[in-house]
Amino acid sequence: MNIRGVAALGTVGVLAGLLGGCGIRATQVPTDFGPAPSMVPCELSSTDITVQATPSGVPVEVFLLCSGRLARVNRSVLVPDIGDEAKRRLLVAQGLLDALAGKPSGAEDEAGYSTAVPAGVRVSGARSGEPEDALRLSTAPDALPKYALAQIVCTFADSAAAEGDGSVVLGGPGDGSLRRYECTAEVQSSPGDEKPPSSEVGGS
Incomplete structure (x- = not known):
């Protein structure tokens, strides 16, 4: 050198x-990247989770959207103590729909939770000749956004509104056929890719 x-x-x-x-x-x-995030995405503290429960209601879980996936959150559904099991199941189903359509809490919103289920969707029970566990929505399942249908299917399938086998029988308000929708691991991880798998259901 x-x-x-x-x-x-x-x-x-x-x-x-x-x-x-x-x-x-x-x-x-x-560098200036702004303040550090105050909450880890899709993570709620035990205090935030407890706030969502109403003492007078029945504790349930619903699926909201977070980071492109379905995530369970706690809710409460007010269900009268009635002896008619079919009516009770409908009340639970309607309560779940209302909970799904409701605005996420402040803590949930901060953690990145959201919902695609529109407000005002109603549910009715099986018609004559249809399977007893069938539920008909006021908006046809195929007319719902993919994310919303995935939320509803997985929430119903994991609740007292269905038979507890990971699926739920849904139909629309008209005379269209019923379909059994499944809440699979793929649906939970990628609810916007494809609609939940389903198969046509005949009458009883």
């Missing part, structure tokens, strides 16, 4: 030493 190169290296070394001795980073670049 020639004398000029040695001198240059010496100068760089001296500058680095001076900067380091003064406590100054040689590559300090000002």
Whole structure:
């Protein structure tokens, strides 16, 4: 190496030493990414979860959307103590729909939770000749957004509104056929990719 190169290296070394001795980073670049997030995405504290439960209601779980996936959250549904099991199941189903359509709490919104289920969707029971566990929505399932249908299917399938086998029989308000929809792991992880798998259901 020639004398000029040695001198240059010496100068760089001296500058680095001076900067380091003064406590100054040689590559300090000002950045401003805003305040640190106050809550981990899709994570709720035990206090936030407890707030969602109403003492006079029946504790249930519904599926909201968070980070492109379905996520369980706690809710309460007011259900009268009646002996008619079919009517009770309908009341639970309607309560679940209302909970799904409701605005997420402040803590849930901050953590990234949302819902695609529109307000005002109603549910009715099976008609004559249809399976007893059938539920008919005031909006046809195929007319619902993919995310909303996935929320409803997985919430119903995991509740007293269905038979507890991971599926639910749904139909629309008209005379259209009923279909048994399944809440699969794929639906829960990617609810916007495809609609929940389903198969046509005949009458009883």
